[in-house]
Amino acid sequence: MNSSFRSVGILGTGSCLPEKVVTNHDLAKIVDTSHEWIVSRTGIHTRRITDDNTATSDLATNAAKIALERANIKAEDLDLIIVTTVTPDMNFPSTACIVQSNIGAKKAAAFDLEAACSGFLYGISVADQFIKTGAYDNVLVIGAETLSKITNWNDRNTCVLFGDGAGAVVLGPIEEGRGILSTYLGADGEGGKFLTMPAGGSRMPASIQSVEQNLHYIKMDGSEVFKFAVRIMGNAAKKALELCNLRVDDIDYLVPHQANTRIISSAAKRLNLPMEKVYVNLDIYGNMSAASIPVALDEAVSKGEIKKGDNVVLVGFGGGLTWGSCVIKW
Ligand code: ACO
Numbered sequence: 001m002n003s004s005f006r007s008v009g010i011l012g013t014g015s016c017l018p019e020k021v022v023t024n025h026d027l028a029k030i031v032d033t034s035h036e037w038i039v040s041r042t043g044i045h046t047r048r049i050t051d052d053n054t055a056t057s058d059l060a061t062n063a064a065k066i067a068l069e070r071a072n073i074k075a076e077d078l079d080l081i082i083v084t085t086v087t088p089d090m091n092f093p094s095t096a097c098i099v100q101s102n103i104g105a106k107k108a109a110a111f112d113l114e115a116a117c118s119g120f121l122y123g124i125s126v127a128d129q130f131i132k133t134g135a136y137d138n139v140l141v142i143g144a145e146t147l148s149k150i151t152n153w154n155d156r157n158t159c160v161l162f163g164d165g166a167g168a169v170v171l172g173p174i175e176e177g178r179g180i181l182s183t184y185l186g187a188d189g190e191g192g193k194f195l196t197m198p199a200g201g202s203r204m205p206a207s208i209q210s211v212e213q214n215l216h217y218i219k220m221d222g223s224e225v226f227k228f229a230v231r232i233m234g235n236a237a238k239k240a241l242e243l244c245n246l247r248v249d250d251i252d253y254l255v256p257h258q259a260n261t262r263i264i265s266s267a268a269k270r271l272n273l274p275m276e277k278v279y280v281n282l283d284i285y286g287n288m289s290a291a292s293i294p295v296a297l298d299e300a301v302s303k304g305e306i307k308k309g310d311n312v313v314l315v316g317f318g319g320g321l322t323w324g325s326c327v328i329k330w
Helices: 024-028 035-042 056-071 095-103 116-132 189-194 208-212 222-243 261-271 289-302
Strands: 007-016 020-023 046-049 080-084 109-113 139-146 164-174 179-187 253-256 311-318 322-329
Touching: 007 056, 007 116, 007 289, 020 024, 024 035, 035 261, 046 164, 056 080, 056 095, 056 139, 056 164, 056 289, 080 095, 080 116, 095 109, 095 139, 109 116, 116 139, 116 164, 116 179, 116 289, 116 311, 116 322, 139 289, 164 289, 179 222, 189 222, 222 261, 222 311, 222 322, 253 261, 253 289, 289 311
Parallel strands: 080 109, 080 139, 253 311
Antiparallel strands: 007 164, 007 179, 020 046, 139 164, 179 322, 311 322
């Protein structure tokens, strides 16, 4: 790393989950599935779902307020807000601008960043560049999703997988030797077709036909995404470690994207990392896309499982296809 760069760390974390809990038994009343199938194939028992009046920015705003309080940073002192999401409140204005207004971060620039489930890692990496070069001091990065709004509740292949939620972090300059040690991002547009929401953009604007054909919902080739995920999670974690000259043995804690326990455990196995060092909460929240990693991170920090000085690896994959990883000395 260029020694003239500043060290960048996470100053505070926060999260917000909707109250409503949907169980596998609830889903078995809607589609042809069972609690046993869902648990054995995914590890998911429950997920949280927003009500009709709650949008992504509402969850994002609540998570942001908690992260700011814990970071002891005032909203007026933020320089930049990045919201990573595939479920923005609307195409424009950006959800980041809505959050900026909600929290009163008057001097902050704001934009949305879309890299599906890898979004939070992309957001962290962008924030890192702005802060380490000295361009900005305080950056808020939020991963927030209401995937329930783009889920086809009649499609058993997808509706059992997802949940809603938001996680936020405030980043800023910190003492040398701690904070973000490396970030690594990747993409493979060739695989984009495996995970899409086909309609609602300029390729296929909303029409009566697009609605009738269920094209505003998530479409997924589950087995292709699964194969990609198992391969990329271990590779991406190793790459970020290499970039800061650390080894798998140096990892104190791994916070992976929460899509499927089988994906997480095969990644841990490929890394030769014991599951005691891996944070898993998808059993209660399901896959919250860009919100999964920051919510898991917030929980692990709040429970005291991540401690000062720990080497923490964040790693994720998602639509695009995209992937990312990050090593942080906490
Ligand atoms: N209940 C019962 N049966 C089901 C269900 C269900 N909920 N869903 C699918 N099935 C059936 C299918 O119809 C299929 O039946 P068939 O063989 O008769 O056609 C069979 O189960 C599929 O079985 P498998 O292929 O063995 O299922 P698999 O072990 O691959 O698990 C799963 C499927 C859970 C989707 C897995 O592939 C997976 O987790 N993939 C990755 C998903 C992912 O991470 N997506 C990221 C999206 S995040 C984002 O960017 C928004």
